[in-house]
Amino acid sequence: MHPVPQAPTFPSRRAFLSSAVGSAALLALLGDGARGDDADPLKPKAPHFKARAKSAIFVFAVGGTSQVDLFDPKPELSKLHGKPIPESFRAGVRLGQTTFAAAVMQSPYKFRKFGTCGTEFSELLPEIGSCADDIALVRSLHHEAFDHAPGELVINTGKDQPGRPTLGSWLTYGLGSAARDLPGYVVLLNGRAPKARSYVWGNGFLPAAHQGVLFRGQGSPILDLATPKDVTPEQHRAQLDAIKKLNELRAGEAADPKLAAQIAAYELAYRMQTAAPQLADLSKEKKETLAAYGDGGFARSLLLARRLVERGVRFVTVTHPEWDHHDNIYRDLPRNCKEFDKPVAALIRDLKARGLLDSTLVVCASEFGRTAITQGKEMTSAGRDHHPHAFSGFLAGGGVKGGVAHGTTDELGWKVAGDGVHVHDFHATILHLFGFDHKKLTFRHQGLDARLTDVAGNVVKPILA
Numbered sequence: 001m002h003p004v005p006q007a008p009t010f011p012s013r014r015a016f017l018s019s020a021v022g023s024a025a026l027l028a029l030l031g032d033g034a035r036g037d038d039a040d041p042l043k044p045k046a047p048h049f050k051a052r053a054k055s056a057i058f059v060f061a062v063g064g065t066s067q068v069d070l071f072d073p074k075p076e077l078s079k080l081h082g083k084p085i086p087e088s089f090r091a092g093v094r095l096g097q098t099t100f101a102a103a104v105m106q107s108p109y110k111f112r113k114f115g116t117c118g119t120e121f122s123e124l125l126p127e128i129g130s131c132a133d134d135i136a137l138v139r140s141l142h143h144e145a146f147d148h149a150p151g152e153l154v155i156n157t158g159k160d161q162p163g164r165p166t167l168g169s170w171l172t173y174g175l176g177s178a179a180r181d182l183p184g185y186v187v188l189l190n191g192r193a194p195k196a197r198s199y200v201w202g203n204g205f206l207p208a209a210h211q212g213v214l215f216r217g218q219g220s221p222i223l224d225l226a227t228p229k230d231v232t233p234e235q236h237r238a239q240l241d242a243i244k245k246l247n248e249l250r251a252g253e254a255a256d257p258k259l260a261a262q263i264a265a266y267e268l269a270y271r272m273q274t275a276a277p278q279l280a281d282l283s284k285e286k287k288e289t290l291a292a293y294g295d296g297g298f299a300r301s302l303l304l305a306r307r308l309v310e311r312g313v314r315f316v317t318v319t320h321p322e323w324d325h326h327d328n329i330y331r332d333l334p335r336n337c338k339e340f341d342k343p344v345a346a347l348i349r350d351l352k353a354r355g356l357l358d359s360t361l362v363v364c365a366s367e368f369g370r371t372a373i374t375q376g377k378e379m380t381s382a383g384r385d386h387h388p389h390a391f392s393g394f395l396a397g398g399g400v401k402g403g404v405a406h407g408t409t410d411e412l413g414w415k416v417a418g419d420g421v422h423v424h425d426f427h428a429t430i431l432h433l434f435g436f437d438h439k440k441l442t443f444r445h446q447g448l449d450a451r452l453t454d455v456a457g458n459v460v461k462p463i464l465a
Helices: 013-021 024-030 076-080 148-157 167-175 197-201 233-254 257-280 287-293 297-310 329-353 423-433
Strands: 055-061 111-114 119-122 135-142 185-188 213-215 315-320 360-366 369-375 383-387 391-396 404-406 416-418 443-445 448-450
Touching: 055 167, 055 297, 055 329, 119 135, 119 404, 135 416, 135 423, 148 197, 167 185, 167 315, 167 423, 185 297, 233 257, 257 297, 287 297, 287 329, 297 315, 297 329, 315 329, 329 360, 360 423, 369 391
Parallel strands: 055 315, 055 360, 135 404, 185 213, 185 315
Antiparallel strands: 111 119, 135 391, 360 391, 369 383, 443 448
16 A cells, blocks of 8 residues: 655654654653653652762673683682682582583783772773773672673672663662753663663663663664654644643543653653754764774764763663673684773773763673683683673772772682672662662562662772772
């Protein structure tokens, strides 16, 4: 069937719907609220106490970074290279795909001290290392999930089961958003998506307005957001006003507060048609800034993340893929680090130069680390298996004490030796930096006051400024 032609002064039904909503997917994501009046769940709110952090950029290294090659130097690995791991290390450790018959594998990369603090980083991360005085490196992260999807859920939601709100959702729920023309929570994916897919940026049982909204790093940030060419700005505004009046009439009859939030969602979609293209236009960025971040989709995403927090977006997740090195780790790890190191350091420096680092928390973490023993028979092409029992991540800005390395692991980077930081502690600390007592930021769900940190979690005070 062919559609009946419309008079040129009137848009088609398809164009009408596209221009009014912006995107059906966007409206569904924004769900029961966007920017608006009293019904607006993203209206800015005060935290429990005064805090420095106002926005966060979570750099999520998908796949599991090798702590013993990048963040946690272990010279003892060289002494045991090619030998079986001692029996004493096996108790209580569950492995994913390898066995304890695998040999210990040294790191071929040198570590050196950076900054006045002297924190050690791998030679593969010289640019991040140069920011050591602004970084709090946590070497004693741990949790219980040893496969990808559960691990991704734990680091993002605090629980290894789907259906829980993510950290970004909790922060927009607790603080709202200062961004009037953009969503409060934005996600920029690079390469393959995490195994847990949309659960990594989902709102769980929180209202749908707190779900992360996927943006593209190239072109229009959201597909189908642009007004069709045959619809003039005047027609577009008239359409939106007509829909608003119809919704207001219905709201008066039904007394349904969700309709007010739906009106707000339409209005946000309309405002985003101007704000989103401006966000993606990097033509006014200085050449020095563009060169500092470098080339590639991940670098562009980090630059867009800075532009998003400048515009009041509360939480931005930026992913970097393919750290899942089950084989050929020493072929692939340098390539990953080359893509990762320069842009992450540029982000920290850029935020600092603009006076934004004090109020913007940069979090860099993976779902788990990698084993000290090999996966694969040939040492020259071997990789490392999943390892949630001890791994590393770091924070910068937003009230974090720079120039510290917190927590220790044993001589093989196998288990936590001191000052362990469970993911619940990690999340409790991040919420604290935003002014929240993690025990009091709750949402009533199935008869319980649910929270990000479940029934555990302690603030890691030594990394607070």
